[in-house]
Structure formats: C-alpha cells, structure tokens
Amino acid sequence: MIEVKDLTKRYGETVAVDHLSFRVRPGVVTGFLGPNGAGKTTTMRMLLGLDVPTSGEVTVNGRSYRHIPAPMCEVGALLDAKAANGGHTARQHLAWIARAGGIPESRVASVLDLVGLTEVAGRRVGGFSLGMYQRLGIAAAMLGDPDILILDEPVNGLDPEGIRWIRGFLQQLAAEGRTVLLSSHLMSEMEATADHIVVIGRGRLIADTSIAEFTRRSTGSHVRVVSPHAARFAPVLQGAGAAISHEEHALIVTGLEADRIGALAAEHRFELHELAPRRASLEAAFMELTQGSQEYQGARSAATAVAPGVLAPTRMEN
Amino acid sequence: MTTATISANTRRMRGAVNRDTRFANTLASEWLKLATLRSTYITLGLGYLLSVATSAIVGIALGSTRDTWSGDISPITASMVGTVFGLIVYSVFGVLTVSREYASGTMRLTLTATPDRRQVFLAKLTLVTAIVTVAGVATTVSMFAISQAVFSATGMPTASFTDGDALHMVLGLGLAMPFFPIMGMAFGMLLRSTAGGITTALGLLWLPQIFGEFVPTWFQEHILSLLPSNGIDSVTVSHIESTPAYSAPLLGAAIAAAWLLASVGAAYIAFQRRDA
Numbered sequence: 165m166i167e168v169k170d171l172t173k174r175y176g177e178t179v180a181v182d183h184l185s186f187r188v189r190p191g192v193v194t195g196f197l198g199p200n201g202a203g204k205t206t207t208m209r210m211l212l213g214l215d216v217p218t219s220g221e222v223t224v225n226g227r228s229y230r231h232i233p234a235p236m237c238e239v240g241a242l243l244d245a246k247a248a249n250g251g252h253t254a255r256q257h258l259a260w261i262a263r264a265g266g267i268p269e270s271r272v273a274s275v276l277d278l279v280g281l282t283e284v285a286g287r288r289v290g291g292f293s294l295g296m297y298q299r300l301g302i303a304a305a306m307l308g309d310p311d312i313l314i315l316d317e318p319v320n321g322l323d324p325e326g327i328r329w330i331r332g333f334l335q336q337l338a339a340e341g342r343t344v345l346l347s348s349h350l351m352s353e354m355e356a357t358a359d360h361i362v363v364i365g366r367g368r369l370i371a372d373t374s375i376a377e378f379t380r381r382s383t384g385s386h387v388r389v390v391s392p393h394a395a396r397f398a399p400v401l402q403g404a405g406a407a408i409s410h411e412e413h414a415l416i417v418t419g420l421e422a423d424r425i426g427a428l429a430a431e432h433r434f435e436l437h438e439l440a441p442r443r444a445s446l447e448a449a450f451m452e453l454t455q456g457s458q459e460y461q462g463a464r465s466a467a468t469a470v471a472p473g474v475l476a477p478t479r480m481e482n
Numbered sequence: 483m484t485t486a487t488i489s490a491n492t493r494r495m496r497g498a499v500n501r502d503t504r505f506a507n508t509l510a511s512e513w514l515k516l517a518t519l520r521s522t523y524i525t526l527g528l529g530y531l532l533s534v535a536t537s538a539i540v541g542i543a544l545g546s547t548r549d550t551w552s553g554d555i556s557p558i559t560a561s562m563v564g565t566v567f568g569l570i571v572y573s574v575f576g577v578l579t580v581s582r583e584y585a586s587g588t589m590r591l592t593l594t595a596t597p598d599r600r601q602v603f604l605a606k607l608t609l610v611t612a613i614v615t616v617a618g619v620a621t622t623v624s625m626f627a628i629s630q631a632v633f634s635a636t637g638m639p640t641a642s643f644t645d646g647d648a649l650h651m652v653l654g655l656g657l658a659m660p661f662f663p664i665m666g667m668a669f670g671m672l673l674r675s676t677a678g679g680i681t682t683a684l685g686l687l688w689l690p691q692i693f694g695e696f697v698p699t700w701f702q703e704h705i706l707s708l709l710p711s712n713g714i715d716s717v718t719v720s721h722i723e724s725t726p727a728y729s730a731p732l733l734g735a736a737i738a739a740a741w742l743l744a745s746v747g748a749a750y751i752a753f754q755r756r757d758a
C-alpha cells in the first residue's frame with residue numbers, strides 16, 4: 165500500500181506537486197496519469213526518498229522509503245530505464261545493484277531470465293536498444309522480488325510486442341496480489357493495462373477512480389437515438405433532464421442513460437430504430453479533464469521560449 | 483510467460499539471507515561497480531604509465547645532457563617529476579567516480595538501493611582513498627626505481643630507498659596522492675559535473691604553477707602558501723626543495739587538512755540534503 169498525503173513539492177517558483185493525496189492499493193494495476201510536467205516523476209522520486217517533499221508525506225506500507233530496512237525487497241522501481249553505465253554488461257549492471265541491496269547474486273540470472281535478456285546478459289548495455297533498456301530496468305526493479313512496483317513510463321518507446329509483454333507482465337504481478345503503479349501521459353496505454361487510475365494535472369489530483377467510472381463520468385459519453393418520432397420525442401427527453409443535439413437523422417442525447425431513454429420511448433409509444441450508448445474514448449475523456457493544465461503548460465512554455473534566462477523549467481525529462 | 487513462471491521465478495528467493503543495506507554491502511557494491519568497468523583500469527593505468535614514463539624520459543634527457551648544465555640535480559627530486567601526471571589522472575578518476583553517476587543517472591539507482599546516504603558517501607570516500615593510495619605508492623616507488631636505474635646507466639649520481647630523504651619523499655608523495663582525487667570527488671559531488679569537478683580540482687592543483695615565481699615573495703608567503711597544493715608539498719617535498727610558498731611541515735599539514743575537511747564536509751552536507 166502506497167499512501168500519498170497532502171504531498172507538495174516546489175522547485176523555486178515551480179509547484180511541481182500541489183497538495184496531492186491518494187492511495188495505491190494492492191492487487192490491481194494503478195495507472196498514474198497526467199500531461200507532460202504534471203508532476204508524476206516528481207511524486208515517484210519523493211516516494212523513493214530521492215527528493216524531499218516541501219510538505220506532506222508519502223509512505224510505503226506505513227513508513228517512509230528511507231526507513232525501510234531492505235528497500236529493494238519491498239519496493240522495486242524503474243524511473244529512468246537508460247540509467248546505466250554503458251560500459252557494464254547487463255549482468256554486471258544488475259550485479260552491483262543486487263550487491264547494494266544484499267541480494268544473492270543468483271537472483272541476477274533469474275531476473276534476466278524473467279525479462280528475456282539472458283542471451284544478451286554478457287553484452288555491454290551501451291549498445292542496447294530502448295526496448296532492451298526497459299527490460300533491464302524492470303529486471304533491476306524485480307531483483308528484490310518486491311511486493312510494490314513503481315514504473316515511470318515503462319512502455320515509452322516500445323514496439324507493440326514490447327508493450328504487449330509489459331502489459332501482461334504487470335497484470336500478472338497485480339494478479340499475484342502485488343501493488344503496481346505505472347505512470348504515463350497517454351491514456352490509451354492505460355485502457356488495456358490499468359484497472360484503476362489516478363489522474364493529476366499541474367500537480368493536483370484530478371481523478372482517482374476505476375477506468376470504467378472515469379469514462380462514464382466524462383461528459384463526452386452520449387446515447388445516439390434514431391426514431392421516426394424524433395421531433396416529438398426530443399421535448400420529452402429534455403423534460404427528463406437530457407441535453408439534445410441533432411446529427412443528421414439522429415438525436416445525440418447526453419445526461420440520460422440508454423435504459424432510461426428506452427423506458428421513456430416505451431411509455432410514450434415512440435418507435436425506436438436505434439438506441440446506442442457511445443462511450444467517449446478514454447483519451448478524449450482524459451484530454452477534456454486535463455485541458456486546463458495543458459493550456460497552462462503551453463502558455464508557460466511559450467513564455468520561457470522568449471525568455472532565455474529561465475530555460476530551466478522546460479527541462480521536464482527527469 | 484505465465485503467472486506460474488513469475489511466481490516460481492520470484493518466490494524462490496523469499497527468505498534469502500543478508501538482505502539489509504548494511505555498510506559492507508554498500509562498499510562491496512561500489513567496489514563491484516568500479517572493478518567491472520574497463521575505464522577504471524584504463525584511467526588508473528594511464529596515470530601510472532604517464533608518471534613512470536615521464537620520470538624515465540626526463541632521467542634519460544638529464545643523463546644525456548649532463549655536460550651542458552652546471553650545479554646539482556637531486557636524484558630524489560628528479561625521479562619524482564612524473565608525479566604531476568599521476569596527480570592529474572588520479573584526480574580525474576576521483577571526480578569521475580561521482581560525476582559519471584550523475585551523468586548516467588545511476589546515482590538514483592544507487593540511492594534507491596541504499597537510501598542511507600551517509601553509507602554511500604562513506605563507501606565512495608573509502609574506495610577513492612584506498613584505490614588512489616595503492617596506485618599512488620605504486621607510482622612513486624616505480625618512478626624512483628626506474629629513474630635510479632636510468633641515472634646509474636647514464637653515470638649520474640643516484641639515491642637509494644635506504645636514504646632517509648628518499649624514503650620520506652617517495653612514500654610521502656605516494657601517500658599524499660589521494661589528496662587531490664578526494665577533493666575531486668568532493669567537487670564532483672558539489673558540482674555534479676565531470677568538467678566542473680575536473681576544472682576545479684586541477685585549478686587548485688595548478689594555481690601555484692600559474693602564478694609561480696612571477697609574483698612577489700610576500701604574495702607567495704601569504705597567499706600561495708595557503709593553497710592546498712603548497713600545503714601538501716610543504717609536508718612531502720619541502721625538506722629537499724624550498725620556496726617561499728612552502729610553510730613549515732606542520733603548518734602545511736594543517737593547511738592541507740583544512741582544505742580537505744572543507745571540501746569533503748561541504749560535499750557531505752550537499753549530498754545529504756540535496757535532491758538526487
């Protein structure tokens with residue numbers, strides 16, 4: 165269980181994380197979403213004790229990361245897959261990390277096998293592709309067989325096969341009862357992977373819900389109704405609280421669920437030719453929710469572009 | 483891969499022993515990190531070879547031109563001319579042990595595996611000191627041995643280890659070798675940059691040479707003598723060569739210690755407090 169409580173982080177003028185609170189529960193994959201610069205990586209760094217919060221706290225199983233006696237055995241993390249010394253082989257890279265955590269060296273071969281890197285274990289990581297780096301990073305996170313996994317944009321730059329592999333892998337980990345938190349700025353990636361999502365924008369919590377709930381709540385969901393009696397049906401629907409717009413021969417109804425619309429049609433004896441609930445794609449729902457924070461980001465980037473002295477805030481990679 | 487295979491792969495190690503992040507593990511990990519890198523051997527080997535080769539070549543040059551110069555050349559001091567190359571390269575090594583980790587991003591891996599930063603700091607400090615002490619003594623002893631062989635072959639006066647001055651200087655310079663590399667490590671930590679760390683460490687090393695003897699004596703006595711390189715040289719070489727920029731050996735030791743403490747202390751505090 166990860167608990168973020170009223171967490172705030174400032175870098176000078178920039179408020180990267182702003183009074184953020186949420187929990188990550190075991191047994192499901194939790195997606196951590198937000199546009200670029202929303203504060204996902206910063207939150208994860210604070211979770212791992214790398215950055216110190218300006219205020220608030222984040223705990224892992226009830227205590228702060230720095231106070232876990234054997235942290236690698238409790239939490240596995242992948243922040244930046246490319247963080248490796250290019251001169252080390254995959255095996256050597258994992259060996260020094262394992263040694264630091266007091267993890268037996270035999271584990272290195274196991275995790276290499278787990279992520280499918282056994283064949284390149286003796287190759288220098290400097291020549292690895294992005295996909296191989298991501299697998300290596302996951303191998304490092306799995307060294308201590310942790311019950312909690314934290315992954316920052318693990319599918320970034322992966323080909324479809326790699327994405328499929330990571331998805332399956334994470335879902336299996338969650339099915340084993342582990343806590344899995346992975347970040348992304350693409351909603352579409354989460355649709356197939358996560359069960360639950362935490363959405364942030366400009367460092368603040370926007371949503372903390374199941375994926376299904378998230379889509380349903382979004383105003384982009386509507387029901388398409390085709391009826392020869394549309395002209396008489398529309399005022400009835402409006403009377404029941406719906407908002408109506410017209411699209412060729414169809415009525416686009418928002419604010420009423422399909423079952424309610426069907427019931428109203430039956431009650432008033434209107435013939436229906438089509439009654440089709442249309443869920444907004446997650447991407448659309450996400451865009452709508454985070455629009456404010458993206459506009460803010462855009463405006464600020466433009467401002468920094470004309471003022472060369474303040475280029476630092478545009479470096480959002482770490 | 484099925485659920486069963488992940489479980490089988492991972493659950494096997496439950497209950498494995500020695501999973502703490504204790505200091506022995508941190509030290510072993512830092513050692514492994516360096517010992518498995520080819521660049522470690524290249525850097526240290528380069529420092530050693532450049533130093534020894536320089537001393538040998540200067541010895542040959544001195545021997546073949548000895549009719550053209552007058553006055554004494556100490557076979558002890560002359561054998562140590564290569565030291566500066568060792569110092570430069572070993573200092574770069576000191577900077578790199580830290581700056582490379584910031585550049586590649588592995589510092590975050592290191593600190594995630596070992597959240598207690600005191601441990602990481604101490605392990606790095608211990609390793610840089612130990613490695614460069616061994617390399618330093620090996621370098622000065624080899625320079626001395628090879629130079630005496632050259633001097634004797636060219637009919638110049640030679641010195642031997644049993645000569646008290648020689649032992650003092652050879653061991654003194656060798657044991658003092660980690661001084662700048664440790665400061666280099668500290669600057670690497672403070673600046674988090676290879677270029678910045680190297681420039682600062684070498685700047686302090688070379689300042690006296692840059693100003694050298696062009697400045698008035700009072701400036702040498704009161705300003706240059708306070709620089710770390712002159713502080714340490716006052717301990718190691720002032721018994722053979724003297725300039726107004728050297729202090730009494732004890733004072734020199736105090737000056738050098740003050741520089742070391744200040745830079746290492748500042749690096750320690752920064753490493754503890756700053757976001758990684």
Ligand SMILES: Nc1ncnc2c1ncn2[C@@H]1O[C@H](COP(=O)(O)OP(=O)(O)OP(=O)(O)O)[C@@H](O)[C@H]1O
Nearest residue numbers: 175180199200201202203204205206349477480482
């Ligand atoms: N070390 C730092 N110094 C100064 N500002 C920082 C630092 N780290 C992050 N920021 C700022 O904090 C904000 C949040 O950044 P963060 O990297 O956490 O976002 P993110 O959600 O991970 O974005 P992305 O999807 O692009 O990875 C950004 O405005 C960023 O510029």
Ligand SMILES: [Mg+2]
Nearest residue numbers: 204205481482
């Ligand atoms: Mg990020």
